[in-house]
Structure formats: C-alpha cells, structure tokens
Amino acid sequence: MRVGILGSGLMGAKLGTIWARAGHEVVFSYARSEQKLQKLARDAKGNARAGTPREAAAEADALLLAVHWSRLDDVLKQAGSLSGKVIVTCSLPMNADDTDLVVAHTSSGAEELAKKIRKARVVSAFGTVPSEVLFGVFEARRKANKPSLVYCGDDASGKKIAAQLIRDVGFDPVDAGPLRIARYTEPFTLLIARLAYEGDGGPELAYRFERFGEKGSR
Ligand SMILES: NC(=O)c1ccc[n+]([C@@H]2O[C@H](COP(=O)([O-])OP(=O)(O)OC[C@H]3O[C@@H](n4cnc5c(N)ncnc54)[C@H](OP(=O)(O)O)[C@@H]3O)[C@@H](O)[C@H]2O)c1
Numbered sequence: 162m163r164v165g166i167l168g169s170g171l172m173g174a175k176l177g178t179i180w181a182r183a184g185h186e187v188v189f190s191y192a193r194s195e196q197k198l199q200k201l202a203r204d205a206k207g208n209a210r211a212g213t214p215r216e217a218a219a220e221a222d223a224l225l226l227a228v229h230w231s232r233l234d235d236v237l238k239q240a241g242s243l244s245g246k247v248i249v250t251c252s253l254p255m256n257a258d259d260t261d262l263v264v265a266h267t268s269s270g271a272e273e274l275a276k277k278i279r280k281a282r283v284v285s286a287f288g289t290v291p292s293e294v295l296f297g298v299f300e301a302r303r304k305a306n307k308p309s310l311v312y313c314g315d316d317a318s319g320k321k322i323a324a325q326l327i328r329d330v331g332f333d334p335v336d337a338g339p340l341r342i343a344r345y346t347e348p349f350t351l352l353i354a355r356l357a358y359e360g361d362g363g364p365e366l367a368y369r370f371e372r373f374g375e376k377g378s379r
Contacts (some may be wrong), residue, residue, distance in 0.1 A: 162322070165217030167191050167236050168228035171292040172251050174201050176225055176330065179299045181207030183329040190217035191228065191236050214239040218246065223322050225287075226250040230270065231257060237277060244280035247319040249326060251287035253347055262347060269343035271313070282319030285343040286312035286327055286334075289350045291357040293364035295330060302331030308367030311335045311349075313342040335370060 162185045166177040169189040178201065181187040187209040189198045198211035218224055218240040226248055228236050233252065237243070254263050254270030264270055271285035289311055290298075298308055310332035314320045320336065327334040337346060357364040 162186070162222040162325075163220050164188075164326070165190065165212075165214075165219075165221035165224040167214050167217060167224055167226050167240060168232070168252070169198055169201055170227065172287065172295075173225055173227035175292050175295045176227070176251075176287065177201065177209065178205045178207075179295060179330050180326065181205035181209040182299070184208075185329070188212040188217040188221070190214045191232075191239065215241045218243060221246060223247040223249055223326060226252050226274070227287075228252055230254045230263065233274065233277075243278045245282070247282045247284065247316075247322050248274070248278065249284050249286050249323050250274055251285075253288050253350060262351070265348060266344065269341065269347050271340050271343035271347070275315075275340055282314070282316035283340060284312055284314035284316070284319050284323040285340060285346060286310065286323050287330075289346055289353055290332075290367055291354065291364045293357070294367045297365050298331040298367055300331075306369065307331060307333040309333050309335045309370045310367075311337045311346050313337040313340055313346065315340045332367070333369075 164180050164185045164187050166173040166189045169192045177187045189201045190212050202209040202211045256263050275283040310327050324334040357366040
C-alpha cells in the first residue's frame, strides 16, 4: 500500500517506519524540519521518502493523521483534497496542555474530523496505545498472543485497509463498530495513558481482550 503520514512525531514517525519495514510505500510529512522528515525516510530502511502533506496525500491508499488537535485545520489545509481517501486517525481531541479531552460524550475527535472532511473515509485506530510500545509490538508480531487494538469507522472498505495496517504492526484488530464508538475509545486512552505514564511498569503498554464461555472459545 501507499501510506501517507500526516504528522511525523512520536506516533507518525514510528508507525511510518514500521509500515515501511513491513513493505509499504511511505511518505513522511508535516514536521517543523524538512531534515527530520528526510532522516526518518532514510532511517526507515524501506520504501520511504519525505514529502509535503499534499504529496503524502496525493496517491495514498491510506493516510495516518497523527497531529496535535490544535494542528488539525492546518494539516488538513496543507493536505488539500482528501476526497475518497482512507484517513486513519490516532489524533485525540486534547486541550493545549494535554490534560483533558475537549470533545467527549456527545461527539469524539474522530467524528469531528469526519465532519471536516465529509468525502473522506475516516477510521479511528492506534490512538489507544502509547507510541513507546509500537516497536515492541512489531518485533513480537510473529508470536501467538498478540495485543488487541480497537478501531472503528463507518466505511467498510476503509476499515478493511485499517485492519490490515493494524495487523502489519503486530496487533490483533478488534472492530468496535461505527465511528461514533470513538466516544468510548478516546476516553479509554486516558486510562491507558495513566497506566503507561503514571504507573510503575513503564510506557511500553498494550492491552488484550479475552473472551470466556462458549462464544469465546477459539
Ligand atoms: N504520543 C503518543 O503516545 C500518542 C498515543 C495515542 C494518541 N496520540 C495522539 O496522536 C497525535 C500525535 O501525537 P504525537 O505524540 O505523535 O505528537 P507529536 O510528537 O507532537 O507529533 C506531531 C507532529 O506534528 C508536527 N508539527 C507540530 N506543529 C507543527 C507545525 N506548526 N508545522 C508543521 N508540523 C508541525 C510535529 O513536528 P516536529 O516533529 O517538528 O515536532 C510532529 O511531527 C496527537 O493527537 C495525540 O493526542 C499520541
């Protein structure tokens, strides 16, 4: 797949690197320094290059949106038309000092994003795990007990693409339903962040759902 990265910070840099190593064609975009994007592309050691948000979007089969909530309008403006594009967003609607959600209960960041780019196919994914765990999950991708990763969206074909990208990182994709379920997944991330950053075990934290009983037997 051709994957464009809109926001090459903690999340975008790591996920883009992983997807390049998994065999996808990756364009890193949107950082404050062009040199940083070029270094990321070199270090990814796969099929990766640096570009503008518009270039990242142009031929992408999927785009990862990984910017701070306050940068959303700016990056969307720079990306140009996203009509028909699959937008996988991990961006949480956080306030300026990252202490709380500014959208919750009656909507979600993912739904507000979808309202801004009505012709795009928005899928919410990856926002529920800390960036610190991503390389570890990728390294363990051939093991049997994979960590879960919830995702949700309203477009079936977009969700299929997102599920593949989730599998490529090494997670077991868990389809949580329509995009409005991001109202539950986004606050769940604040719990994960609490455990990752305030707990004793360190930030390399993922989660796994277990089912019991007859329906749960594999
Ligand atoms: N970090 C996590 O563990 C985590 C986990 C779950 C969800 N999220 C969510 O994912 C999203 C991305 O988080 P992150 O931690 O990856 O953020 P980040 O490290 O701050 O990355 C954001 C990217 O946007 C770029 N940027 C910021 N201002 C810019 C400007 N004026 N012009 C051009 N580029 C600009 C940054 O550039 P520079 O590279 O130059 O700084 C960086 O590449 C956020 O919405 C966050 O809530 C993060």
